[in-house]
Amino acid sequence: MNGTDTREVIARAHHEEWARVVAALTRRFGDLDIAEEGAAEAFATAVERWPTDGIPPNPGAWLTTTANRKAIDRIRRENKRDDKHKEAGVLSDIEPPAPLGAIDDDRLRLIFICCHPALAMETRVALTLRMVGGLSVSEIARAFLVQESAMSRRITRAKAKIKAARIPYRVPSEEDLPLRVTGVLAVLYLVFNEGYLASGPDTDPVRDDLTAEAIRLARLVRALLPVDGEVAGLLALMLLIEARRTARVSAVGELIALDEQNRGAWDAEMIAEGHALVRERLATGMAPGRFQILAAINALHTSARDVRDTDWSQIVALYDQLVRVEPSPVVALNRAIAVSELDGPEVALAAVDRLQDQLVEYHPYHATRAELLRRLGYGPAARAAYDAAIERAGNPGEIAYLTRRRDQLG
Amino acid sequence: MQYLVSVITDSIDRADPDEQAAIDVFNEQLQKDGHWVFAGGLGAPSTATVIDNRGGQGLMTDGPFTESKEFFIGFWIIEAPDLDVAVKLATEGSKACNRKVEVRPFL
Numbered sequence: 222m223n224g225t226d227t228r229e230v231i232a233r234a235h236h237e238e239w240a241r242v243v244a245a246l247t248r249r250f251g252d253l254d255i256a257e258e259g260a261a262e263a264f265a266t267a268v269e270r271w272p273t274d275g276i277p278p279n280p281g282a283w284l285t286t287t288a289n290r291k292a293i294d295r296i297r298r299e300n301k302r303d304d305k306h307k308e309a310g311v312l313s314d315i316e317p318p319a320p321l322g323a324i325d326d327d328r329l330r331l332i333f334i335c336c337h338p339a340l341a342m343e344t345r346v347a348l349t350l351r352m353v354g355g356l357s358v359s360e361i362a363r364a365f366l367v368q369e370s371a372m373s374r375r376i377t378r379a380k381a382k383i384k385a386a387r388i389p390y391r392v393p394s395e396e397d398l399p400l401r402v403t404g405v406l407a408v409l410y411l412v413f414n415e416g417y418l419a420s421g422p423d424t425d426p427v428r429d430d431l432t433a434e435a436i437r438l439a440r441l442v443r444a445l446l447p448v449d450g451e452v453a454g455l456l457a458l459m460l461l462i463e464a465r466r467t468a469r470v471s472a473v474g475e476l477i478a479l480d481e482q483n484r485g486a487w488d489a490e491m492i493a494e495g496h497a498l499v500r501e502r503l504a505t506g507m508a509p510g511r512f513q514i515l516a517a518i519n520a521l522h523t524s525a526r527d528v529r530d531t532d533w534s535q536i537v538a539l540y541d542q543l544v545r546v547e548p549s550p551v552v553a554l555n556r557a558i559a560v561s562e563l564d565g566p567e568v569a570l571a572a573v574d575r576l577q578d579q580l581v582e583y584h585p586y587h588a589t590r591a592e593l594l595r596r597l598g599y600g601p602a603a604r605a606a607y608d609a610a611i612e613r614a615g616n617p618g619e620i621a622y623l624t625r626r627r628d629q630l631g
Numbered sequence: 632m633q634y635l636v637s638v639i640t641d642s643i644d645r646a647d648p649d650e651q652a653a654i655d656v657f658n659e660q661l662q663k664d665g666h667w668v669f670a671g672g673l674g675a676p677s678t679a680t681v682i683d684n685r686g687g688q689g690l691m692t693d694g695p696f697t698e699s700k701e702f703f704i705g706f707w708i709i710e711a712p713d714l715d716v717a718v719k720l721a722t723e724g725s726k727a728c729n730r731k732v733e734v735r736p737f738l
Contacts, residue, residue, distance in 0.1 A: 337714075339714060339718065385736050385738060386634075386714045386717075386734075386735075386736040387632055387712075387713045387714050387736060388713070388714045388715075389712075389713040389714065389715050393715075397715075
Protein backbone atom coordinates (compact mmCIF):
# COMPACT_ATOMS: atom_id res chain seq x y z
CA MET A 222 0.00 0.00 0.00
CA ASN A 223 1.47 3.37 -0.94
CA GLY A 224 1.47 6.60 1.03
CA THR A 225 -1.61 8.01 -0.69
CA ASP A 226 -3.64 4.91 0.13
CA THR A 227 -2.56 5.07 3.77
CA ARG A 228 -3.56 8.71 3.96
CA GLU A 229 -6.96 7.82 2.54
CA VAL A 230 -7.41 5.05 5.10
CA ILE A 231 -6.51 7.47 7.90
CA ALA A 232 -8.90 10.08 6.53
CA ARG A 233 -11.68 7.49 6.38
CA ALA A 234 -10.88 6.22 9.87
CA HIS A 235 -11.02 9.81 11.11
CA HIS A 236 -14.43 10.23 9.52
CA GLU A 237 -15.82 6.97 10.82
CA GLU A 238 -14.10 6.53 14.15
CA TRP A 239 -13.54 10.01 15.58
CA ALA A 240 -16.88 10.31 17.37
CA ARG A 241 -16.65 6.74 18.64
CA VAL A 242 -13.15 7.28 20.09
CA VAL A 243 -14.08 10.63 21.69
CA ALA A 244 -17.28 9.11 23.09
CA ALA A 245 -15.51 6.07 24.52
CA LEU A 246 -12.94 8.27 26.25
CA THR A 247 -15.62 10.65 27.53
CA ARG A 248 -17.43 7.72 29.14
CA ARG A 249 -14.24 6.46 30.71
CA PHE A 250 -12.67 9.71 31.90
CA GLY A 251 -15.76 11.91 32.23
CA ASP A 252 -13.90 14.85 30.74
CA LEU A 253 -14.35 16.20 27.22
CA ASP A 254 -10.92 17.86 27.21
CA ILE A 255 -9.10 14.66 28.03
CA ALA A 256 -11.25 12.74 25.53
CA GLU A 257 -10.63 15.17 22.70
CA GLU A 258 -6.90 15.49 23.31
CA GLY A 259 -6.49 11.74 23.64
CA ALA A 260 -8.34 11.19 20.35
CA ALA A 261 -6.35 13.89 18.57
CA GLU A 262 -3.06 12.37 19.79
CA ALA A 263 -4.14 8.89 18.67
CA PHE A 264 -4.88 10.13 15.14
CA ALA A 265 -1.57 12.03 15.08
CA THR A 266 0.20 8.80 16.08
CA ALA A 267 -1.64 6.93 13.30
CA VAL A 268 -0.43 9.49 10.76
CA GLU A 269 3.11 8.92 12.02
CA ARG A 270 3.07 5.14 12.35
CA TRP A 271 0.68 3.61 9.86
CA PRO A 272 2.70 4.54 6.74
CA THR A 273 5.72 2.58 8.07
CA ASP A 274 4.15 -0.03 10.38
CA GLY A 275 1.20 -0.77 8.12
CA ILE A 276 -2.48 -0.35 8.83
CA PRO A 277 -3.67 -2.31 11.88
CA PRO A 278 -6.29 -5.03 11.21
CA ASN A 279 -8.91 -3.16 13.28
CA PRO A 280 -8.17 0.58 12.96
CA GLY A 281 -11.04 1.60 15.26
CA ALA A 282 -9.84 -0.62 18.12
CA TRP A 283 -6.24 0.49 17.57
CA LEU A 284 -7.28 4.15 17.72
CA THR A 285 -9.38 3.68 20.87
CA THR A 286 -6.62 1.77 22.66
CA THR A 287 -3.99 4.32 21.64
CA ALA A 288 -6.25 7.23 22.64
CA ASN A 289 -6.85 5.60 26.03
CA ARG A 290 -3.09 5.25 26.60
CA LYS A 291 -2.44 8.83 25.53
CA ALA A 292 -5.15 10.07 27.88
CA ILE A 293 -3.73 8.08 30.79
CA ASP A 294 -0.23 9.42 30.05
CA ARG A 295 -1.63 12.93 30.10
CA ILE A 296 -3.50 12.41 33.37
CA ARG A 297 -0.35 10.95 34.97
CA ARG A 298 1.73 13.90 33.82
CA GLU A 299 -0.84 16.37 35.11
CA ASN A 300 -1.28 14.52 38.38
CA LYS A 301 2.45 14.68 38.97
CA ARG A 302 2.50 18.36 38.16
CA ASP A 303 -0.34 19.54 40.36
CA ASP A 304 -0.34 16.60 42.76
CA LYS A 305 -3.97 15.71 42.19
CA HIS A 306 -4.93 12.10 42.34
CA LYS A 307 -8.65 12.17 41.89
CA GLU A 308 -8.44 10.43 38.52
CA ALA A 309 -6.22 7.71 40.00
CA GLY A 310 -9.14 5.28 40.04
CA VAL A 311 -9.42 5.18 36.26
CA LEU A 312 -5.71 4.50 35.79
CA SER A 313 -5.91 0.91 36.94
CA ASP A 314 -8.96 0.26 34.76
CA ILE A 315 -7.17 -0.55 31.50
CA GLU A 316 -9.95 -2.68 30.03
CA PRO A 317 -12.71 -0.46 28.64
CA PRO A 318 -16.17 -1.24 30.06
CA ALA A 319 -18.43 -3.59 28.11
CA PRO A 320 -20.34 -1.96 25.24
CA LEU A 321 -23.87 -0.80 25.98
CA GLY A 322 -27.09 -1.36 24.05
CA ALA A 323 -28.04 0.60 20.93
CA ILE A 324 -29.97 3.36 22.69
CA ASP A 325 -27.08 3.80 25.12
CA ASP A 326 -24.61 4.28 22.30
CA ASP A 327 -21.76 6.45 23.53
CA ARG A 328 -21.96 8.64 20.47
CA LEU A 329 -25.59 9.45 21.12
CA ARG A 330 -24.69 10.56 24.63
CA LEU A 331 -21.88 12.65 23.15
CA ILE A 332 -24.37 14.35 20.82
CA PHE A 333 -26.70 15.13 23.72
CA ILE A 334 -23.93 16.59 25.87
CA CYS A 335 -22.81 18.83 22.96
CA CYS A 336 -26.40 19.91 22.24
CA HIS A 337 -27.38 20.50 25.87
CA PRO A 338 -29.94 23.31 26.23
CA ALA A 339 -27.81 24.95 28.95
CA LEU A 340 -25.34 25.89 26.18
CA ALA A 341 -25.94 28.75 23.74
CA MET A 342 -27.12 27.60 20.31
CA GLU A 343 -23.94 28.74 18.52
CA THR A 344 -21.86 26.94 21.15
CA ARG A 345 -23.85 23.74 20.61
CA VAL A 346 -23.17 23.94 16.88
CA ALA A 347 -19.44 24.50 17.37
CA LEU A 348 -19.09 21.80 20.01
CA THR A 349 -21.03 19.23 17.96
CA LEU A 350 -18.87 19.86 14.90
CA ARG A 351 -15.72 19.55 17.00
CA MET A 352 -16.52 16.64 19.32
CA VAL A 353 -18.89 14.58 17.16
CA GLY A 354 -17.88 15.68 13.66
CA GLY A 355 -14.16 15.86 14.34
CA LEU A 356 -13.78 19.14 12.44
CA SER A 357 -10.77 21.18 13.49
CA VAL A 358 -11.30 24.43 15.35
CA SER A 359 -9.98 26.37 12.36
CA GLU A 360 -12.42 24.61 10.01
CA ILE A 361 -15.35 25.49 12.29
CA ALA A 362 -14.13 29.07 12.64
CA ARG A 363 -13.89 29.38 8.84
CA ALA A 364 -17.36 27.92 8.37
CA PHE A 365 -18.94 30.47 10.68
CA LEU A 366 -16.70 33.38 9.72
CA VAL A 367 -15.22 34.05 13.11
CA GLN A 368 -11.61 34.26 14.26
CA GLU A 369 -10.03 30.94 15.14
CA SER A 370 -9.04 32.30 18.57
CA ALA A 371 -12.66 33.31 19.26
CA MET A 372 -13.95 29.88 18.20
CA SER A 373 -11.29 28.19 20.31
CA ARG A 374 -12.33 30.25 23.35
CA ARG A 375 -15.99 29.40 22.76
CA ILE A 376 -15.26 25.66 22.67
CA THR A 377 -12.95 25.84 25.69
CA ARG A 378 -15.57 27.76 27.69
CA ALA A 379 -18.23 25.22 26.77
CA LYS A 380 -16.08 22.29 27.88
CA ALA A 381 -15.27 24.09 31.13
CA LYS A 382 -18.97 24.72 31.78
CA ILE A 383 -19.84 21.08 31.08
CA LYS A 384 -17.23 20.02 33.61
CA ALA A 385 -17.86 22.62 36.33
CA ALA A 386 -21.66 22.63 36.17
CA ARG A 387 -21.65 18.86 35.66
CA ILE A 388 -23.72 18.64 32.51
CA PRO A 389 -24.38 14.91 32.41
CA TYR A 390 -23.07 12.61 29.70
CA ARG A 391 -26.24 10.66 29.07
CA VAL A 392 -29.23 10.21 26.83
CA PRO A 393 -32.09 12.24 28.34
CA SER A 394 -34.85 10.39 30.13
CA GLU A 395 -37.87 9.19 28.16
CA GLU A 396 -39.95 12.23 29.15
CA ASP A 397 -37.24 14.75 28.20
CA LEU A 398 -36.11 12.97 25.04
CA PRO A 399 -38.51 14.50 22.46
CA LEU A 400 -37.69 18.03 23.61
CA ARG A 401 -33.95 17.38 23.65
CA VAL A 402 -33.93 15.66 20.25
CA THR A 403 -35.56 18.81 18.87
CA GLY A 404 -32.50 20.76 20.03
CA VAL A 405 -30.13 18.27 18.41
CA LEU A 406 -32.02 18.48 15.13
CA ALA A 407 -32.00 22.28 15.30
CA VAL A 408 -28.20 22.17 15.59
CA LEU A 409 -27.86 19.86 12.57
CA TYR A 410 -30.29 21.98 10.54
CA LEU A 411 -28.25 25.11 11.35
CA VAL A 412 -25.08 23.39 10.12
CA PHE A 413 -26.89 22.27 6.97
CA ASN A 414 -28.39 25.68 6.26
CA GLU A 415 -25.06 27.42 6.67
CA GLY A 416 -23.76 25.04 4.00
CA TYR A 417 -26.81 25.31 1.78
CA LEU A 418 -26.92 29.10 1.77
CA ALA A 419 -23.66 30.36 3.22
CA SER A 420 -24.25 33.65 4.96
CA GLY A 421 -20.98 35.42 4.25
CA PRO A 422 -19.68 37.43 1.31
CA ASP A 423 -16.30 35.68 1.33
CA THR A 424 -17.47 32.06 1.07
CA ASP A 425 -18.70 29.87 -1.74
CA PRO A 426 -22.46 30.20 -2.24
CA VAL A 427 -22.86 26.54 -1.31
CA ARG A 428 -20.60 24.85 1.26
CA ASP A 429 -20.92 21.18 0.39
CA ASP A 430 -18.49 20.24 3.18
CA LEU A 431 -21.02 21.51 5.71
CA THR A 432 -24.12 20.05 4.04
CA ALA A 433 -22.33 16.69 3.79
CA GLU A 434 -21.31 16.84 7.46
CA ALA A 435 -24.87 17.70 8.55
CA ILE A 436 -26.22 14.75 6.54
CA ARG A 437 -23.57 12.45 7.96
CA LEU A 438 -24.45 13.46 11.53
CA ALA A 439 -28.19 13.17 10.80
CA ARG A 440 -27.58 9.63 9.52
CA LEU A 441 -25.71 8.88 12.74
CA VAL A 442 -28.58 10.20 14.87
CA ARG A 443 -31.06 8.24 12.75
CA ALA A 444 -29.04 5.05 13.22
CA LEU A 445 -29.14 5.69 16.97
CA LEU A 446 -32.80 6.80 17.16
CA PRO A 447 -34.44 4.94 14.25
CA VAL A 448 -38.05 5.38 15.41
CA ASP A 449 -38.00 9.16 15.86
CA GLY A 450 -40.16 10.68 13.11
CA GLU A 451 -38.53 14.09 13.11
CA VAL A 452 -35.04 12.58 12.84
CA ALA A 453 -36.19 10.72 9.71
CA GLY A 454 -37.92 13.89 8.52
CA LEU A 455 -34.80 16.03 8.89
CA LEU A 456 -32.63 13.46 7.12
CA ALA A 457 -35.16 13.24 4.26
CA LEU A 458 -35.37 17.04 4.06
CA MET A 459 -31.59 17.41 3.86
CA LEU A 460 -31.27 14.68 1.22
CA LEU A 461 -34.00 16.19 -0.96
CA ILE A 462 -32.39 19.64 -0.79
CA GLU A 463 -28.85 18.33 -1.20
CA ALA A 464 -29.95 16.29 -4.26
CA ARG A 465 -30.50 19.58 -6.11
CA ARG A 466 -27.15 21.10 -5.15
CA THR A 467 -25.26 20.75 -8.44
CA ALA A 468 -28.25 22.14 -10.36
CA ARG A 469 -28.53 25.04 -7.95
CA VAL A 470 -25.40 27.02 -8.87
CA SER A 471 -24.46 28.18 -12.37
CA ALA A 472 -20.98 28.00 -13.85
CA VAL A 473 -20.39 31.60 -12.77
CA GLY A 474 -21.53 30.97 -9.18
CA GLU A 475 -25.02 32.40 -9.49
CA LEU A 476 -27.83 30.65 -7.62
CA ILE A 477 -30.47 29.14 -9.91
CA ALA A 478 -34.10 29.25 -8.75
CA LEU A 479 -36.04 25.99 -8.49
CA ASP A 480 -38.12 26.65 -11.62
CA GLU A 481 -35.01 27.28 -13.75
CA GLN A 482 -32.96 24.29 -12.58
CA ASN A 483 -31.94 21.46 -14.89
CA ARG A 484 -33.87 18.64 -13.24
CA GLY A 485 -31.78 16.06 -15.07
CA ALA A 486 -28.82 17.14 -12.94
CA TRP A 487 -30.58 16.28 -9.67
CA ASP A 488 -29.12 13.34 -7.74
CA ALA A 489 -31.62 10.53 -8.36
CA GLU A 490 -30.21 8.29 -5.63
CA MET A 491 -30.56 10.91 -2.90
CA ILE A 492 -34.06 11.75 -4.10
CA ALA A 493 -35.05 8.07 -4.00
CA GLU A 494 -33.70 7.76 -0.46
CA GLY A 495 -35.47 10.95 0.64
CA HIS A 496 -38.77 9.83 -0.92
CA ALA A 497 -38.49 6.44 0.77
CA LEU A 498 -38.07 8.15 4.16
CA VAL A 499 -41.08 10.40 3.53
CA ARG A 500 -43.19 7.38 2.51
CA GLU A 501 -42.03 5.52 5.59
CA ARG A 502 -43.21 8.38 7.79
CA LEU A 503 -46.55 8.69 5.98
CA ALA A 504 -47.12 4.96 6.45
CA THR A 505 -46.91 5.33 10.24
CA GLY A 506 -50.00 7.56 10.18
CA MET A 507 -48.54 9.62 13.02
CA ALA A 508 -48.94 13.40 13.05
CA PRO A 509 -45.85 14.84 11.37
CA GLY A 510 -43.67 17.54 12.91
CA ARG A 511 -41.99 20.47 11.21
CA PHE A 512 -39.19 18.56 9.50
CA GLN A 513 -41.48 15.81 8.22
CA ILE A 514 -43.82 18.39 6.67
CA LEU A 515 -40.89 20.25 5.09
CA ALA A 516 -39.57 16.93 3.76
CA ALA A 517 -42.99 16.13 2.28
CA ILE A 518 -43.05 19.55 0.55
CA ASN A 519 -39.61 18.87 -0.90
CA ALA A 520 -40.70 15.39 -1.93
CA LEU A 521 -43.45 16.98 -4.04
CA HIS A 522 -40.97 19.42 -5.62
CA THR A 523 -38.60 16.60 -6.47
CA SER A 524 -41.39 14.36 -7.81
CA ALA A 525 -42.14 16.75 -10.65
CA ARG A 526 -40.16 15.99 -13.79
CA ASP A 527 -41.03 19.47 -15.03
CA VAL A 528 -41.79 22.49 -12.86
CA ARG A 529 -45.22 22.64 -14.57
CA ASP A 530 -46.04 19.20 -13.14
CA THR A 531 -45.59 20.45 -9.56
CA ASP A 532 -48.59 19.63 -7.36
CA TRP A 533 -49.07 23.12 -5.91
CA SER A 534 -52.39 22.39 -4.24
CA GLN A 535 -50.75 19.60 -2.20
CA ILE A 536 -47.86 21.92 -1.38
CA VAL A 537 -50.21 24.66 -0.17
CA ALA A 538 -52.08 22.09 1.92
CA LEU A 539 -48.78 21.02 3.52
CA TYR A 540 -47.91 24.66 4.22
CA ASP A 541 -51.30 25.05 5.91
CA GLN A 542 -50.32 22.13 8.11
CA LEU A 543 -46.89 23.67 8.74
CA VAL A 544 -48.44 27.01 9.76
CA ARG A 545 -50.33 25.15 12.50
CA VAL A 546 -47.14 23.44 13.78
CA GLU A 547 -44.89 26.46 13.38
CA PRO A 548 -46.88 29.71 13.10
CA SER A 549 -43.95 31.95 12.11
CA PRO A 550 -43.88 34.80 9.57
CA VAL A 551 -41.17 32.97 7.60
CA VAL A 552 -43.47 29.97 7.15
CA ALA A 553 -46.28 32.34 6.14
CA LEU A 554 -43.94 33.86 3.52
CA ASN A 555 -43.09 30.46 2.06
CA ARG A 556 -46.75 29.53 2.03
CA ALA A 557 -47.47 32.71 0.06
CA ILE A 558 -44.94 31.65 -2.59
CA ALA A 559 -46.81 28.36 -3.05
CA VAL A 560 -50.13 30.26 -3.09
CA SER A 561 -48.85 32.45 -5.95
CA GLU A 562 -48.51 29.31 -8.09
CA LEU A 563 -52.00 28.12 -7.18
CA ASP A 564 -54.10 31.30 -6.91
CA GLY A 565 -51.91 33.81 -8.75
CA PRO A 566 -49.49 36.56 -7.74
CA GLU A 567 -52.14 39.06 -6.68
CA VAL A 568 -53.48 36.89 -3.84
CA ALA A 569 -49.92 36.02 -2.82
CA LEU A 570 -48.78 39.65 -2.81
CA ALA A 571 -51.62 40.61 -0.46
CA ALA A 572 -50.51 37.82 1.90
CA VAL A 573 -46.85 38.84 1.65
CA ASP A 574 -47.59 42.54 2.28
CA ARG A 575 -49.26 41.62 5.55
CA LEU A 576 -45.88 40.33 6.78
CA GLN A 577 -44.03 43.59 6.25
CA ASP A 578 -43.74 44.63 9.90
CA GLN A 579 -42.25 41.32 10.95
CA LEU A 580 -40.01 40.63 7.97
CA VAL A 581 -38.81 44.03 6.78
CA GLU A 582 -35.17 43.13 7.54
CA TYR A 583 -35.43 39.59 6.06
CA HIS A 584 -34.10 39.62 2.50
CA PRO A 585 -36.30 36.75 1.18
CA TYR A 586 -39.33 38.91 2.02
CA HIS A 587 -38.13 41.57 -0.43
CA ALA A 588 -36.99 38.98 -2.99
CA THR A 589 -40.43 37.34 -2.90
CA ARG A 590 -42.21 40.68 -3.25
CA ALA A 591 -39.92 41.56 -6.16
CA GLU A 592 -40.82 38.37 -8.04
CA LEU A 593 -44.55 38.85 -7.42
CA LEU A 594 -44.46 42.52 -8.46
CA ARG A 595 -42.54 41.53 -11.61
CA ARG A 596 -45.19 38.97 -12.51
CA LEU A 597 -47.90 41.57 -12.00
CA GLY A 598 -46.05 43.97 -14.32
CA TYR A 599 -45.19 46.60 -11.67
CA GLY A 600 -41.65 47.28 -12.97
CA PRO A 601 -40.51 50.20 -10.79
CA ALA A 602 -41.92 48.65 -7.59
CA ALA A 603 -40.27 45.33 -8.45
CA ARG A 604 -36.93 47.10 -9.00
CA ALA A 605 -37.14 48.79 -5.61
CA ALA A 606 -37.93 45.45 -3.96
CA TYR A 607 -34.93 43.78 -5.69
CA ASP A 608 -32.74 46.62 -4.44
CA ALA A 609 -34.03 46.09 -0.89
CA ALA A 610 -33.36 42.35 -1.16
CA ILE A 611 -29.84 42.79 -2.59
CA GLU A 612 -28.98 45.26 0.15
CA ARG A 613 -29.86 42.71 2.85
CA ALA A 614 -28.65 39.47 1.23
CA GLY A 615 -25.28 38.03 2.28
CA ASN A 616 -24.80 35.11 -0.07
CA PRO A 617 -22.82 36.05 -3.21
CA GLY A 618 -24.66 33.57 -5.45
CA GLU A 619 -27.99 34.91 -4.35
CA ILE A 620 -26.90 38.52 -4.84
CA ALA A 621 -25.80 37.63 -8.39
CA TYR A 622 -29.18 36.05 -9.08
CA LEU A 623 -31.18 38.98 -7.69
CA THR A 624 -29.03 41.49 -9.56
CA ARG A 625 -29.61 39.70 -12.88
CA ARG A 626 -33.36 39.52 -12.26
CA ARG A 627 -33.45 43.23 -11.44
CA ASP A 628 -31.42 44.18 -14.51
CA GLN A 629 -33.73 42.14 -16.76
CA LEU A 630 -36.60 44.46 -15.83
CA GLY A 631 -35.27 46.96 -18.37
CA MET B 632 -22.52 18.45 44.19
CA GLN B 633 -24.06 21.75 45.32
CA TYR B 634 -25.63 24.48 43.21
CA LEU B 635 -26.58 28.03 44.05
CA VAL B 636 -30.00 28.94 42.71
CA SER B 637 -30.23 32.72 42.83
CA VAL B 638 -33.57 34.44 42.59
CA ILE B 639 -33.49 37.41 40.23
CA THR B 640 -35.97 40.25 40.34
CA ASP B 641 -36.39 43.87 39.34
CA SER B 642 -38.68 44.93 42.15
CA ILE B 643 -38.09 45.04 45.91
CA ASP B 644 -41.55 43.60 46.55
CA ARG B 645 -41.39 40.57 48.81
CA ALA B 646 -43.17 37.35 47.92
CA ASP B 647 -46.95 37.79 48.18
CA PRO B 648 -48.96 35.26 50.25
CA ASP B 649 -49.63 33.00 47.24
CA GLU B 650 -45.97 33.01 46.26
CA GLN B 651 -44.89 32.41 49.86
CA ALA B 652 -47.24 29.44 50.12
CA ALA B 653 -45.83 27.96 46.89
CA ILE B 654 -42.27 28.52 48.13
CA ASP B 655 -43.11 26.70 51.38
CA VAL B 656 -44.45 23.71 49.46
CA PHE B 657 -41.34 23.69 47.25
CA ASN B 658 -39.00 23.94 50.26
CA GLU B 659 -40.72 21.04 51.98
CA GLN B 660 -40.37 18.93 48.86
CA LEU B 661 -36.64 19.82 48.62
CA GLN B 662 -36.17 18.68 52.20
CA LYS B 663 -38.14 15.51 51.69
CA ASP B 664 -36.15 14.56 48.56
CA GLY B 665 -32.78 15.33 50.11
CA HIS B 666 -31.95 18.33 47.90
CA TRP B 667 -32.23 20.96 50.62
CA VAL B 668 -29.06 22.59 51.93
CA PHE B 669 -29.99 26.16 52.76
CA ALA B 670 -32.13 29.02 51.53
CA GLY B 671 -32.75 32.62 52.36
CA GLY B 672 -34.17 35.94 51.26
CA LEU B 673 -32.01 39.04 50.90
CA GLY B 674 -32.62 42.69 51.69
CA ALA B 675 -33.04 45.17 48.85
CA PRO B 676 -29.87 46.45 47.11
CA SER B 677 -30.34 49.75 48.97
CA THR B 678 -29.56 47.88 52.21
CA ALA B 679 -26.18 46.69 50.87
CA THR B 680 -22.78 47.98 51.98
CA VAL B 681 -19.61 47.39 49.98
CA ILE B 682 -16.32 47.06 51.83
CA ASP B 683 -12.95 47.31 50.09
CA ASN B 684 -10.10 46.43 52.40
CA ARG B 685 -7.64 45.51 49.65
CA GLY B 686 -5.42 48.45 50.60
CA GLY B 687 -5.89 47.91 54.32
CA GLN B 688 -8.10 51.01 54.54
CA GLY B 689 -11.42 49.25 55.17
CA LEU B 690 -13.13 51.57 52.71
CA MET B 691 -16.90 51.41 53.09
CA THR B 692 -19.44 52.45 50.46
CA ASP B 693 -23.19 52.70 50.65
CA GLY B 694 -25.13 50.60 48.15
CA PRO B 695 -24.59 47.47 46.08
CA PHE B 696 -21.35 46.79 44.17
CA THR B 697 -23.11 47.31 40.88
CA GLU B 698 -26.18 49.26 39.90
CA SER B 699 -28.44 47.30 37.62
CA LYS B 700 -32.13 46.95 36.88
CA GLU B 701 -32.13 43.34 38.08
CA PHE B 702 -30.65 42.04 41.32
CA PHE B 703 -30.63 39.03 43.65
CA ILE B 704 -33.45 38.92 46.16
CA GLY B 705 -32.86 35.44 47.57
CA PHE B 706 -31.30 32.06 46.97
CA TRP B 707 -31.38 28.35 47.49
CA ILE B 708 -28.37 26.14 47.90
CA ILE B 709 -29.34 22.71 46.67
CA GLU B 710 -27.72 19.32 46.50
CA ALA B 711 -28.06 17.65 43.07
CA PRO B 712 -26.08 14.96 41.24
CA ASP B 713 -25.83 16.92 37.98
CA LEU B 714 -27.02 20.00 36.09
CA ASP B 715 -30.10 18.29 34.65
CA VAL B 716 -31.43 17.63 38.15
CA ALA B 717 -30.40 21.11 39.33
CA VAL B 718 -32.17 22.69 36.35
CA LYS B 719 -35.30 20.67 37.01
CA LEU B 720 -35.39 21.84 40.64
CA ALA B 721 -34.61 25.43 39.63
CA THR B 722 -37.46 25.28 37.11
CA GLU B 723 -39.85 24.33 39.91
CA GLY B 724 -38.30 26.97 42.16
CA SER B 725 -38.83 29.68 39.55
CA LYS B 726 -42.48 28.73 39.27
CA ALA B 727 -42.92 28.63 43.06
CA CYS B 728 -41.42 32.06 43.74
CA ASN B 729 -42.73 33.47 40.46
CA ARG B 730 -39.36 35.00 39.54
CA LYS B 731 -36.38 34.25 37.30
CA VAL B 732 -33.61 32.13 38.80
CA GLU B 733 -29.96 31.50 37.90
CA VAL B 734 -28.22 28.18 38.55
CA ARG B 735 -24.48 28.08 39.27
CA PRO B 736 -22.36 25.19 40.45
CA PHE B 737 -20.17 25.40 43.52
CA LEU B 738 -16.60 24.49 42.68
